[in-house]
Amino acid sequence: QxxxxxxxxxxxxxxxxxRLSCAASGIMVSSYRxxxxxxxxxxxxxxxxxxxxxxIRRYLESVKGRFTISRDNxxxxxxxxxxxxxPEDTAVYYCNADLTVREVWGQGTLVxxxx
Numbered sequence: 001q002x003x004x005x006x007x008x009x010x011x012x013x014x015x016x017x018x019r020l021s022c023a024a025s026g027i028m029v030s031s032y033r034x035x036x037x038x039x040x041x042x043x044x045x046x047x048x049x050x051x052x053x054x055x056i057r058r059y060l061e062s063v064k065g066r067f068t069i070s071r072d073n074x075x076x077x078x079x080x081x082x083x084x085x086x087p088e089d090t091a092v093y094y095c096n097a098d099l100t101v102r103e104v105w106g107q108g109t110l111v112x113x114x115x
Contacts, residue, residue, distance in 0.1 A: 001026050002099070014087060036093055093109050
C-alpha cells in the first residue's frame, strides 16, 4: 500500500520560512516523479514543484527563487523548503507521487501566511 504523509505546515508571518516534509511508504521516492501541489480556498489545485528526474526540477512561476524541492532517498522523504513566504502562498499543500498508472496523494498540510 502506497502512503504519503505530509508534515511541517503551520502559521508563519510574511517573509518567513517553512519546510514541508512528505514521508513515503510503499514506494521509493527515487523511482518516481514526486511533487508538491497546493489548493487555496476557492481555487483549483495547482502544481507548485516537481522532481522530474535527477537534478531536473519544475516550479510554479510565482515560487521560483523562493521554494526548493528536494528528496532524501535514504529517508525516503521529499521536502519543500519555502522561503520569503507571502500571504498568497496560503493554501493546503499536498504531496503527490506520479506512478504512471495512477497518482497518489497525501492528506495535505495547511500553510497560513499572515501577520
